[in-house]
Amino acid sequence: MKCFRPHGVNGDTMELTVSASENINGTLILPLFEGSENVPEKCQNGMSSSMKNQINRVLSSGDFKAKKKSTMTLYGGEDGKAILVGLGKSDDCTIHDYRNAGATVTAAIKKSHGNEMTVRFDGAGISHMAAFAEGMMLRDYSYDEYKKNEDEEETEVSIRINCSEKEEEELVGQVNILKGICKGVHLSRDLGNCPPNDMYPEVFADMARDWAKDFDNVDVTIINYDEAIKAGMGGLVAVGKGSSRKPCMVIFEMNKDVKGKCPVLVGKGITFDTGGISLKPGANMDEMKYDMGGSATVFGTMEALAQTGYDGKVVGITCMAENMPAANATRPGDVIKGLSGKTIEILNTDAEGRLVLSDGLWKAAEYNPEYIIDFATLTGACVVALGHEATGLWSNNDEFRTRIHEAGNAVGELAWPMPLLPAFEKEMTDSKIADTRNLGAGRWGGANTAAAFLKQFVPNYDYDKDGEQIMWAHMDIAGTFWGAKSNLMVKNGATGVHVRTIYHLIANS
Ligand code: BES
Ligand code: ZN
Numbered sequence: 001m002k003c004f005r006p007h008g009v010n011g012d013t014m015e016l017t018v019s020a021s022e023n024i025n026g027t028l029i030l031p032l033f034e035g036s037e038n039v040p041e042k043c044q045n046g047m048s049s050s051m052k053n054q055i056n057r058v059l060s061s062g063d064f065k066a067k068k069k070s071t072m073t074l075y076g077g078e079d080g081k082a083i084l085v086g087l088g089k090s091d092d093c094t095i096h097d098y099r100n101a102g103a104t105v106t107a108a109i110k111k112s113h114g115n116e117m118t119v120r121f122d123g124a125g126i127s128h129m130a131a132f133a134e135g136m137m138l139r140d141y142s143y144d145e146y147k148k149n150e151d152e153e154e155t156e157v158s159i160r161i162n163c164s165e166k167e168e169e170e171l172v173g174q175v176n177i178l179k180g181i182c183k184g185v186h187l188s189r190d191l192g193n194c195p196p197n198d199m200y201p202e203v204f205a206d207m208a209r210d211w212a213k214d215f216d217n218v219d220v221t222i223i224n225y226d227e228a229i230k231a232g233m234g235g236l237v238a239v240g241k242g243s244s245r246k247p248c249m250v251i252f253e254m255n256k257d258v259k260g261k262c263p264v265l266v267g268k269g270i271t272f273d274t275g276g277i278s279l280k281p282g283a284n285m286d287e288m289k290y291d292m293g294g295s296a297t298v299f300g301t302m303e304a305l306a307q308t309g310y311d312g313k314v315v316g317i318t319c320m321a322e323n324m325p326a327a328n329a330t331r332p333g334d335v336i337k338g339l340s341g342k343t344i345e346i347l348n349t350d351a352e353g354r355l356v357l358s359d360g361l362w363k364a365a366e367y368n369p370e371y372i373i374d375f376a377t378l379t380g381a382c383v384v385a386l387g388h389e390a391t392g393l394w395s396n397n398d399e400f401r402t403r404i405h406e407a408g409n410a411v412g413e414l415a416w417p418m419p420l421l422p423a424f425e426k427e428m429t430d431s432k433i434a435d436t437r438n439l440g441a442g443r444w445g446g447a448n449t450a451a452a453f454l455k456q457f458v459p460n461y462d463y464d465k466d467g468e469q470i471m472w473a474h475m476d477i478a479g480t481f482w483g484a485k486s487n488l489m490v491k492n493g494a495t496g497v498h499v500r501t502i503y504h505l506i507a508n509s
């Protein structure tokens with residue numbers, strides 16, 4: 001098992017600190033607005049006149065226009081180097097532009113820039129400076145576990161963020177929290193990027209158990225295959241039984257002794273999705289190693305909360321299985337019954353995510369949820385609808401859906417509202433021989449019918465038959481968990497999307 005890097009050692013090479021010192025250590029990183037004609041007054045402290053002249057020359061000549069996402073390196077001989085980075089026009093420059101600029105700098109850093117750098121801002125607010133640091137850290141990731149030459153030492157780069165003495169304490173606080181959150185994002189990416197021969201349900205479970213040993217306030221419970229059968233988790237079992245890597249459910253409980261209701265996060269964790277007997281075509285099937293992205297989001301969010309010392313109660317439930325064709329695999333036509341007691345006619349074994357989630361969602365009500373959010377690389381149809389630019393977002397509560405949408409906007413992770421319509425529910429409960437069917441009647445609206453299916457398995461509060469359904473949202477990350485070329489925070493592979501959204505939703509509201 002090679003794929004796991006314990007937290008703190010993730011694929012990053014940067015050590016970021018905040019300092020009110022006036023010196024420029026190593027290479028200067030200088031974020032600039034469009035239209036700057038010379039080095040801003042505030043940034044000139046400790047700068048040699050030759051460096052200043054050189055920067056002034058490229059600015060006044062228009063050689064560097066400071067457009068968004070642009071960088072330029074200046075080589076100042078003995079006076080060191082500088083990386084200029086564009087923020088765009090000052091009047092429409094948002095916190096997202098600062099985060100993007102930070103990520104752009106990380107992408108531009110080369111060995112020749114040395115291993116010490118200092119960032120100087122021209123009067124940016126504290127949260128803007130923090131966002132720049134966040135972008136730098138998020139982009140500082142590569143998955144090279146299977147490439148690494150053990151003898152080759154990785155060079156550590158130390159980055160110093162300059163600020164005033166007045167700002168120092170608050171900026172240190174914000175950056176420390178962001179460091180913890182980035183660890184969660186990087187963990188989610190590690191889990192997603194790990195090849196499927198090394199990442200299967202039992203490995204995920206072992207990792208969760210090992211990880212929890214480092215935190216007094218987290219408990220991990222594993223429901224193994226035999227226990228899942230005994231418990232009646234028919235959905236999880238139906239999907240995972242055809243694989244020699246048997247399925248399991250992994251439950252994370254943080255601060256479980258805290259009284260009252262809590263968020264419950266549920267993740268689809270298909271460590272490889274061949275489609276099962278309804279076998280997928282061969283092209284790009286390798287990408288189905290990312291089909292555990294929902295479970296990675298849950299685990300990564302737990303890491304972010306744990307690293308930042310969150311003291312509220314939160315529960316995560318991950319439904320882990322490998323979907324394989326086999327002599328003993330589930331067939332199209334089979335009818336199964338899961339935890340909810342409702343029967344499901346399986347018409348396509350490739351619509352497996354909803355089956356494992358049906359048990360995860362039903363289980364969630366045992367943990368006294370304030371709300372449930374599930375994460376899943378659920379449908380190709382969602383990618384057709386939204387491309388790689390936004391996650392599909394459904395909810396049985398309009399206000400809650402808006403809250404999640406806004407939490408995503410706040411951190412630059414788009415989650416787009418999608419409709420949960422009665423007609424779709426009717427379609428998914430219209431089986432001739434069972435309570436529900438796992439496939440829509442036609443091929444249209446496939447992301448919506450999938451969401452409508454899931455809703456059938458969201459319990460009422462306290463499982464009260466006559467009660468109210470638990471507030472719930474579903475996030476289809478099929479297009480956003482990997483493959484988003486426009487996502488500046490990541491070079492390639494898994495994105496770790498929505499760890500930051502959900503951290504923000506839980507910790508800041
Ligand atoms: N894991 C896939 C969804 C998926 C496909 C995610 C492509 C990302 C990229 C899911 O299990 C699946 O196969 N869904 C089917 C559902 C269909 C059979 C109703 C799909 O989307 O085709
Ligand atoms: Zn599938």
Ligand code: ZN
Pocket residue numbers: 270273291350352353377378
């Ligand atoms: Zn799948």
